[in-house]
Amino acid sequence: MTGIPTTLPCGRPTAPLVEQVAEGRADQLDAHQRDCPHCRAALGEYVRLWAPVAAVAADRPQAPPSLMAAALRAVRGPGDESEYGRIESPQGHTRVAARVVVALARHLAAQVPGVEVALGGLVADGHGAGGEVVPDVEAGVAGGSTAVRITLAAAYGQDLQALGDRIRLVVASGIREATGLEPVDVMVHVDDVFL
């Protein structure tokens, strides 16, 4: 491996030049560098050599969704996937997992201005073991219904009653459109306010 020199013929140390390139400031030349062929040549060379590392920094791969789904499934354990909504039609029926409704509710609520972070849950109907994810969604003949609870932290300085109304509207219509299930109740629990 050929090391880089510690100083240039002009007397400038190379370490600050390496830092300049690594921090993406290669084009911000100081007064000396503007007139110094050694510094300019070194900067150009370092930019070229640094390109693969810069490419790694610019590359932002995301965690594979199937990997995360498998890991979170392992955390949830068995049995969590058993609850589902059922929408009947003359041609057959569509099942919608409870988790889908929960995820949708969370996602929809989080988009409402004034919500800092939101969690969705299906309201217990009294005959489920866990109490947390127990959808009452098989009521009705031609469709299913569900009750949803949103627990959230809100931004400080707003009308929480109005916020709750906006969330109810957005979540109910979003779930209805996406799943066909009828949200008969959307409970909003403001758990915290972030100052």
Added chain:
Amino acid sequence: MGTDDERDRGAQIDRWLVGKAREGDPQAYEELIRRHRDRIYRIALRITGDAADADDVTQEVVIQLWTALAGFAGTSAFTTWLYRVVVNRSLDHRRRHRPTQEPRETDLAPVAGPERSVVAGEEVRAGLEAIARLPENQRVPLVLCQIEGLSYAQAAAITKTSEATVRGRLARARATLLAEMRSWS
């Protein structure tokens, strides 16, 4: 990396979610993981230098963090604790699965030439290979600061060292990488 305000707000949201998760709320845990999953994966990928290893580390971290949260004292930012777990697991994984591949600081030999990096994807691969060949104590600060854009203070907290140590190791990592790239020429 976002502004200070965004970081503060992010830390506040993390604290809220950690509190809920520690009370046993799996939804809160999932949201917490959702917020940080990509960085968990990227840190694992850049430290292990291998996609399959990064998959393993990410999965292990997500599964084991759920129970390990009980041990999170909350005296530091959640992300500091989380990234420390990811860094340590990545290093452990690499040592376990490829114990002979850790080079000494003085014997980095040239591998592939930079001509391979003409194509964009190959350039990333060449960079990853070079980073993977760095000694651990240079690779970790490089990944945290240079690649993930964390501050010296954050990297120091994660690695339980001083900011000065992080700066020194990062400078050595950069010099090592440039020298290796040059040797490829």
